[in-house]
Amino acid sequence: xxxxxxxxxxxxxxxxxxxxxxxxxxxxxxxxxxxxxxxxxxxxxxxxxxxxxxxxxxxxxxxxxxxxxxxxxxxxxxxxxxxxxxxxxxxxxxxxxxxxxxxxxxxxxxxxxxxxxxxxxxxxxxxxxxxxxxxxxxxxxxxxxxxxxxxxxxxxxxxxxxxxxxxxxxxxxxxxxxxxxxxxxxxxxxxxxxxxxxxxxxxxxxxxxxxxxxxxxxxxxxxxxxxxxxxxxxxxxxxxxxxxxxxxxxxxxxxxxxxxxxxxxxxxxxxxxxxxxxxxxxxxxxxxxxxxxxxxxxxxxxxxxxxxxxxxxx
Amino acid sequence: xxxxxxxxxxxxxxxxxxxxxxxxxxxxxxxxxxxxxxxxxxxxxxxxxxxxxxxxxxxxxxxxxxxxxxxxxxxxxxxxxxxxxxxxxxxxxxxxxxxxxxxxxxxxxxxxxxxxxxxx
Numbered sequence: 001x002x003x004x005x006x007x008x009x010x011x012x013x014x015x016x017x018x019x020x021x022x023x024x025x026x027x028x029x030x031x032x033x034x035x036x037x038x039x040x041x042x043x044x045x046x047x048x049x050x051x052x053x054x055x056x057x058x059x060x061x062x063x064x065x066x067x068x069x070x071x072x073x074x075x076x077x078x079x080x081x082x083x084x085x086x087x088x089x090x091x092x093x094x095x096x097x098x099x100x101x102x103x104x105x106x107x108x109x110x111x112x113x114x115x116x117x118x119x120x121x122x123x124x125x126x127x128x129x130x131x132x133x134x135x136x137x138x139x140x141x142x143x144x145x146x147x148x149x150x151x152x153x154x155x156x157x158x159x160x161x162x163x164x165x166x167x168x169x170x171x172x173x174x175x176x177x178x179x180x181x182x183x184x185x186x187x188x189x190x191x192x193x194x195x196x197x198x199x200x201x202x203x204x205x206x207x208x209x210x211x212x213x214x215x216x217x218x219x220x221x222x223x224x225x226x227x228x229x230x231x232x233x234x235x236x237x238x239x240x241x242x243x244x245x246x247x248x249x250x251x252x253x254x255x256x257x258x259x260x261x262x263x264x265x266x267x268x269x270x271x272x273x274x275x276x277x278x279x280x281x282x283x284x285x286x287x288x289x290x291x292x293x294x295x296x297x298x299x300x301x302x303x304x305x306x307x308x309x310x311x312x313x314x
Numbered sequence: 315x316x317x318x319x320x321x322x323x324x325x326x327x328x329x330x331x332x333x334x335x336x337x338x339x340x341x342x343x344x345x346x347x348x349x350x351x352x353x354x355x356x357x358x359x360x361x362x363x364x365x366x367x368x369x370x371x372x373x374x375x376x377x378x379x380x381x382x383x384x385x386x387x388x389x390x391x392x393x394x395x396x397x398x399x400x401x402x403x404x405x406x407x408x409x410x411x412x413x414x415x416x417x418x419x420x421x422x423x424x425x426x427x428x429x430x431x432x433x434x
């Protein structure tokens with residue numbers, strides 16, 4: 001019971017910490033550190049919630065969540081535990097409910113991860129096929145392919161063997177050479193550091209819980225931090241001002257389609273582009289080494305204590 | 315790009331240029347300067363059909379092939395994906411800037427004007 005209580009505490013703590021991280025100002029000063037903190041909190045939340053349910057539900061074994069699940073696998077065919085719990089009345093039934101909930105949560109998270117991976121692979125393959133048929137090489141943009149479309153767009157298509165930066169004819173029109181170089185450096189950074197894989201757990205959470213607004217908000221926060229990581233990489237070779245101008249030119253090049261009424265009613269937060277531009281033009285001090293090390297250390301401590309709690313038999 | 319990819323592209327260009335379904339033989343003839351074997355053209359068209367970018371219909375003993383959509387359609391499909399306008403596809407492709415509504419774009423235009431002023 002102690003481990004169940006402690007794991008629930010960790011689970012709630014992770015939720016509070018995520019909300020705090022979402023509101024905090026420091027992540028824009030150290031986006032890499034913040035992304036790692038998000039990963040750790042997300043993982044710890046999932047593992048501790050499932051662990052809390054299991055160690056409560058399997059408390060009759062007195063083996064803890066990890067060894068208890070192993071024992072359950074053996075028992076599931078004989079049905080011994082199930083019958084024993086049923087004979088204990090209400091408490092026994094609450095144990096069974098907790099175990100079922102743990103299984104459902106595990107399946108939902110697993111399903112989200114697998115299905116978004118499959119979806120991502122499918123979309124990318126189709127996109128690669130089309131790209132091979134309609135995109136051109138262009139002397140001005142070595143290493144990128146150009147698509148003849150008037151809307152300004154630049155993006156990357158990650159892949160193990162054939163990753164690709166794509167830029168539209170509309171983008172070439174609004175950018176000067178230096179701005180173009182900054183945009184390409186930003187996209188190359190996404191590909192080099194495989195930012196798509198960093199974001200994948202969050203997009204699969206979004207898929208697993210499509211109705212939960214909080215999940216969507218957190219996903220967008222992490223996505224914005226990852227853009228800032230790529231901005232920081234581009235800043236090594238281009239001036240921040242060029243990158244900021246490029247960002248603005250893209251955004252200002254034309255209004256995209258107006259989102260449907262329901263979305264317009266919700267008061268919009270400051271768009272991500274504006275925050276990125278402000279950050280480039282008026283840079284704050286980078287996050288100090290000590291704070292970075294503290295955040296990393298706490299993340300490692302959090303994850304290892306969750307693993308330990310899974311193994312406490314009481 | 316590899317040879318097959320380059321051939322697929324050439325074949326698509328032929329199909330797009332011609333407004334009617336073509337047989338393997340006709341496609342081969344249109345690409346006569348490349349001196350392609352009949353089976354090569356067949357393989358390429360087969361691959362394109364598997365990728366669902368060409369449709370085929372049997373006519374007598376031969377298949378006739380036509381593009382499943384126009385070049386412009388494919389370009390807009392790609393842009394649609396890339397700008398994250400299709401709900402849950404945004405993890406597959408990360409656009410430099412997501413598409414914005416009119417108000418947001420207006421705010422950015424103003425900001426751009428402010429940045430550029432000192433230069434003049």
